[in-house]
Amino acid sequence: MAIDSLFNIASSALNAQLTRMNTTASNLANASTTASSEATAYKAKRVNFESIVQEAQLDGQDFKGGVKIGEIVTDRTPVPSMFDPGHPNADANGYVYGTNVNEVAEMVDMMAAARSYQNNVEVVNTAKQLMLRTLEITKA
Amino acid sequence: MSIHFADKALGGFQRSLELRAKRVELLSQNIANADTPNFKARDLDFKAAMASAQTQFVKTTHTGHIASAPAGAGDAVIFTTPLNPSADGNTVEIGVEQAKFGQAAADYQATLRFLESRVSGIRKALKGE
Numbered sequence: 646m647a648i649d650s651l652f653n654i655a656s657s658a659l660n661a662q663l664t665r666m667n668t669t670a671s672n673l674a675n676a677s678t679t680a681s682s683e684a685t686a687y688k689a690k691r692v693n694f695e696s697i698v699q700e701a702q703l704d705g706q707d708f709k710g711g712v713k714i715g716e717i718v719t720d721r722t723p724v725p726s727m728f729d730p731g732h733p734n735a736d737a738n739g740y741v742y743g744t745n746v747n748e749v750a751e752m753v754d755m756m757a758a759a760r761s762y763q764n765n766v767e768v769v770n771t772a773k774q775l776m777l778r779t780l781e782i783t784k785a
Numbered sequence: 786m787s788i789h790f791a792d793k794a795l796g797g798f799q800r801s802l803e804l805r806a807k808r809v810e811l812l813s814q815n816i817a818n819a820d821t822p823n824f825k826a827r828d829l830d831f832k833a834a835m836a837s838a839q840t841q842f843v844k845t846t847h848t849g850h851i852a853s854a855p856a857g858a859g860d861a862v863i864f865t866t867p868l869n870p871s872a873d874g875n876t877v878e879i880g881v882e883q884a885k886f887g888q889a890a891a892d893y894q895a896t897l898r899f900l901e902s903r904v905s906g907i908r909k910a911l912k913g914e
């Protein structure tokens with residue numbers, strides 16, 4: 646039945662966009678953390694979307710054609726280092742490592758995710774309307 | 786018998802409604818995948834789908850005949866050509882898809898309206914009013 650698969654497709658997208666927003670929030674929250682080595686410094690996370698091509702199971706329901714999070718990858722942009730020997734996180738050479746989070750890019754990404762989320766909410770609303778209208782056929 | 790009755794009484798609107806629903810589904814998939822790299826937007830060629838649904842429906846007049854199932858929308862699914870190509874290989878243009886989605890939802894409701902009038906006609910005939 647085509648109309649009720651709309652709910653599954655749109656909810657998979659809502660899920661994916663929410664994960665993206667969560668990732669962005671995490672990046673923004675950690676934007677000014679510091680670390681004493683490049684390896685332990687916080688690196689921005691990115692989500693990779695993948696479309697669901699095959700019939701898949703999500704929460705026990707079959708659906709096809711939605712979207713899922715492929716993987717969460719870390720940004721490979723180099724982590725900036727600052728010379729600040731007085732800093733509590735300074736290493737032996739007096740360097741402190743920041744994060745590679747680009748706050749402006751994160752804000753833009755969050756807005757884009759919110760817009761996509763709204764689009765899919767609209768799809769759910771339309772699907773609901775169509776379904777209710779279809780039910781009314783018995784009253785005709 | 787039942788399928789022929791439904792076909793005559795409902796004037797093929799039930800199959801049209803199925804295809805309208807299929808189109809809404811395809812477009813919602815495009816909207817869901819608006820940010821997926823390399824996703825190719827799809828659409829339903831309604832005219833072709835309806836034509837194949839009508840031609841492939843053949844009556845079985847002999848026991849040896851194989852009943853042809855009402856055609857699915859499989860062949861009529863087409864890839865959309867984007868107005869502006871994007872760098873990540875995604876061909877969904879969200880504005881265009883939203884417009885199409887609105888249109889498809891309206892088409893669905895229109896077909897539903899026709900179907901409703903058919904149903905109320907049958908009901909009137911049964912009551913003998």
